Amino acid sequence: MPTLSRPGFPAASIAALAVGETIVWAAFYYTFPALLTRWESAEGWGKTTLTAAFAGTIMLSALLAPFAGRLIDRGRGPALMAGAACTGACLLALLSVTTSLSLFVAIWLALGVVMAGALYEPCFAVVTRALGPSARRAITGITLVAGFAGTLAFPMNHWISEIGGWRLAAQAMAALALFCAAPLLWLSTSRLEAHALARASAIERPRPAAEALDEAAGRRRPFFLLTLGFAIIGASHSLVLNHLLPILESHRMSDDLAVLVAAGVGPMQVVGRLAILGFERHLSNRVVALASCVAVGLAACCLFGSQFLPLLAVLFVVLQGSGYGTVSVMRPVMLRETLGEANFGATSGQMARYSTSAAALAPFAGSLLWLIGGYELTLLVVAVACVVAFTAFASLAAHQNHPST
Structure with a gap:
């Protein structure tokens, strides 16, 4: 490694x-x-x-x-x-x-x-x-x-x-x-x-803010796609995690087992991050982001299916934890890869404004979905949302104007 x-x-x-x-x-x-x-x-x-x-x-x-x-x-x-x-x-x-x-x-x-x-x-x-x-x-x-x-x-x-x-x-x-x-x-x-x-003295100095704003029009679409993708994945994880115990309770899973399932998500996030280190030379950032969308979407499906086959809860833990564990790494890395380093802090903060707000509001949205159609509808919406996030990441150009290497 x-x-x-x-x-x-x-x-x-x-x-x-x-x-x-x-x-x-x-x-x-x-x-x-x-x-x-x-x-x-x-x-x-x-x-x-x-x-x-x-x-x-x-x-x-x-x-x-x-x-x-x-x-x-x-x-x-x-x-x-x-x-x-x-x-x-x-x-x-x-x-x-x-x-x-x-x-x-x-x-x-x-x-x-x-x-x-x-x-x-x-x-x-x-x-x-x-x-x-x-x-x-x-x-x-x-x-x-x-x-x-x-x-x-x-x-x-x-x-x-x-x-x-x-x-x-x-x-x-x-x-x-x-x-x-x-x-x-x-x-x-x-x-x-x-x-x-020291590094700045050896590379091109950042452009003035006014010039960066003029260039922003051509960068709005990739910024929007990145923000949309990461906001959806973050909101999906927040919704599922905050409603996890009630969902498992509705599946008539014992309290002890439900707590064990919930406790397993965190360690699996570490596993996902270790995987990034292990395969960083073989997987592009974009592929990792797409895999995260697939993993979190499939995790919602497994959580839904655990009411019929309880063993699917184990697969849910693996997919949800390892899939979302990579997101916190990919968000700043892909932002830099896509839009470059000029005014990176402000741009990253702008993206965080949307993604963090989405994650904060997601549990309430999950409660509304539960009132409308139960947790079956809630998990279906999460799975569909992950498809939207996958589409957003897939829509990014394969070759960015500011490559990572």
Whole structure:
């Protein structure tokens, strides 16, 4: 299997960034689902209000993604990401002492700003700016490590909450973000920015923003196709994952087995990313994206069929996890391959605005589909949507104006 170590490759910076990303994902994203039931039981806050607040957090992070991208294009990535980690730590510390639901909601909305500056989108923009054609390898490595953020967040929050309550757990996550994530993000992104500046001196300098806007008309179609494809796949995964336990319950699957099926999707995402590393020289980015569409679409069919043949639930786990696991890698890589590196951060943020919003709204759309025609209709719509995503990726020209090599 290929490794991240090779001459000129900033492996140490990528490793530090991967650990930092794992921590910020655990602290700012997975803390919410990890502590949700404790907020309900300890504070008496309703699940509907709590989850609505988190949905608002995700939507706000999506809206701010282009702004974060523009800062990265201007070389402000280190300050943005390290500053977001510090700000997020302060917000979690404030969260741990609040007794007001309205203040709780306001803090989570503010964490949406933090997410826009600390999670995958800004991270991948920094990496792409620094490494260009080598970004795919680095991004895959980062997602392999950060894929275990939930594995860190859920047990850590559970154990600390058992000892001292959810407030102590929130304080622990804040400390982890402030004293571990922030320094790692600062050091790694500072070195990557230096790498980007050295690389920029050897290649064509980015075009002025006005000139880039003039050229945008000819790039609207590929941008639209990429955004449509990734938004659909992200929304499909979000819908299925959020409704997975109710779907399996409607198939009369036992609670223990249903939880086991749900727990298997995450590890299979890591398997999908490992496959990218193993076959990166033999599979183009476009082929990987098309395969992801096929895998997620077939997974919906397997989930539908599991009511008749329970063993299909195993195949669902393999297809859903490994298929979607490649998406977070392919999105920045294909964007660079298709539209080039000029103003990459802003363009990536614009794409994230749509894809993240789609993923945030998908669970609600799934509930509406369930009301209309049950989960049979819901899964049928997911399968058809994956066909649309496949068509969008297939419509991209085989040879781009800005090749990856």
